[in-house]
Amino acid sequence: MKIIYTNQNKPIYQYKVVILLLLMLMSLSACVTARIEDNRVGNTGINDGEGIVILAKSYHLGNDTETDFIKCVSSTISKGSTAIRVLPTNTFKDLLFPWFEPRTAPADTKSLANLLIRSQVRDVFQSQNLRYIVWLDGNTDSSGGGGSMSCAIGPSGGGCFGFAWWQNDSKYEATVWDVQDTKNEGNISAEYSGTSFMPAIVVPIPLFARTQAKACKGLANQLKIFIAG
Amino acid sequence: MNTKYILTIFSLVIIFGCSSQVKIDNPNIPKLLVNQMPYDVAIKYPENFNNFLHEEKVIGKKTWQVDFSHSNKLLFNKIFQSYFKKVTVIESSEERLYDNFNFTIQPSIDATEFSVPEQSQDETFSVWIRYRVKIFDHNGVEIINWPISAYGKTSTTTFSDNNDLANAAILAMRDAAALIILQLEKTNKLALSAKQT
Numbered sequence: 001m002k003i004i005y006t007n008q009n010k011p012i013y014q015y016k017v018v019i020l021l022l023l024m025l026m027s028l029s030a031c032v033t034a035r036i037e038d039n040r041v042g043n044t045g046i047n048d049g050e051g052i053v054i055l056a057k058s059y060h061l062g063n064d065t066e067t068d069f070i071k072c073v074s075s076t077i078s079k080g081s082t083a084i085r086v087l088p089t090n091t092f093k094d095l096l097f098p099w100f101e102p103r104t105a106p107a108d109t110k111s112l113a114n115l116l117i118r119s120q121v122r123d124v125f126q127s128q129n130l131r132y133i134v135w136l137d138g139n140t141d142s143s144g145g146g147g148s149m150s151c152a153i154g155p156s157g158g159g160c161f162g163f164a165w166w167q168n169d170s171k172y173e174a175t176v177w178d179v180q181d182t183k184n185e186g187n188i189s190a191e192y193s194g195t196s197f198m199p200a201i202v203v204p205i206p207l208f209a210r211t212q213a214k215a216c217k218g219l220a221n222q223l224k225i226f227i228a229g
Numbered sequence: 230m231n232t233k234y235i236l237t238i239f240s241l242v243i244i245f246g247c248s249s250q251v252k253i254d255n256p257n258i259p260k261l262l263v264n265q266m267p268y269d270v271a272i273k274y275p276e277n278f279n280n281f282l283h284e285e286k287v288i289g290k291k292t293w294q295v296d297f298s299h300s301n302k303l304l305f306n307k308i309f310q311s312y313f314k315k316v317t318v319i320e321s322s323e324e325r326l327y328d329n330f331n332f333t334i335q336p337s338i339d340a341t342e343f344s345v346p347e348q349s350q351d352e353t354f355s356v357w358i359r360y361r362v363k364i365f366d367h368n369g370v371e372i373i374n375w376p377i378s379a380y381g382k383t384s385t386t387t388f389s390d391n392n393d394l395a396n397a398a399i400l401a402m403r404d405a406a407a408l409i410i411l412q413l414e415k416t417n418k419l420a421l422s423a424k425q426t
Binding site: 096098124 | 406408411
């Protein structure tokens with residue numbers, strides 16, 4: 001009775017081990033090199049209840065910052081022990097429509113000062129208790145790939161053989177404007193690069209260089225320090 | 230029976246696999262944060278404003294169909310209701326225009342274009358909409374004829390091409406709203422025309 005029980009469960013146990021092993025391999029990631037620099041111009045600081053908004057620089061200026069990246073930075077800044085309140089980008093744009101659309105958004109602090117002359121705009125900033133605007137610029141690119149991989153499938157099964165790699169580069173810059181005195185307080189630049197690999201011996205095992213995710217975390221944490229002063 | 234069933238599924242896969250339909254039903258156009266002008270205006274929409282459809286075949290790829298539904302009407306209602314004190318939408322062609330109002334506005338669509346990642350060779354969807362806004366004074370004299378070239382762009386997200394294109398179209402519509410407001414705030418033609426009455 002005992003032997004039958006063991007034999008019946010052995011294949012299931014083996015499958016579980018294989019799946020676990022595959023998941024572990026899939027969760028592996030390639031190495032990433034990082035560089036973060038901040039260039040402080042003025043003094044910063046944030047009081048209780050004050051918030052910030054994170055916006056992408058206009059695509060009319062050739063910027064391609066991904067919406068997911070902005071969401072990631074906003075979410076990381078608003079979490080943790082040193083969290084800062086972040087007003088969601090879309091809520092901010094809707095409240096101030098049409099003054100922060102890609103075509104109308106202020107390109108410099110002088111334009112922001114001009115915009116704040118409008119009492120309705122000023123009222124929104126005051127009612128939302130917004131202290132800083134953070135402008136994000138940059139994107140993530142994949143380039144310089146190589147290698148080859150071929151996959152085949154037949155009646156008895158399938159598989160892939162080969163090796164491929166490509167380069168991931170994430171370059172972002174955050175510029176911090178103080179709404180209170182309409183001043184540019186400085187900027188933080190983040191550069192993350194790494195090479196993703198995909199070896200395949202029957203099963204392809206992707207080893208991604210998660211540059212964008214790491215740039216998000218690095219930039220968000222640095223922004224928290226920068227804004228806190 | 231089985232063969233018919235398989236053939237129907239096969240035909241549907243072929244038909245829908247080669248085309249994508251995007252419907253912009255309720256675009257998010259918030260109230261505009263502008264100073265209201267003390268004018269009584271009428272808006273006369275062209276017939277196609279309630280069901281404007283744009284179809285484009287990407288060479289060698291699938292056909293995209295963008296159904297703007299009544300969203301253009303929503304857009305212009307929102308713009309002009311925010312900017313003017315009193316707005317009347319003229320539904321019937323028999324209603325009297327011009328002399329009952331300070332101004333009569335006739336928006337229309339000149340052209341629509343879009344590009345998908347297969348065309349632009351990057352991970353973005355872009356939409357261009359060229360509107361035209363004509364404004365007539367109380368005598369029916371055309372005082373304004375503006376082409377409004379609006380543009381919207383979104384980056385691709387996984388498995389939601391239709392949503393990405395719809396979002397680019399909504400951004401183009403929001404861009405049109407911004408452009409129209411900038412033009413209205415800049416022109417002195419409305420104030421001059423109103424003074425003469």
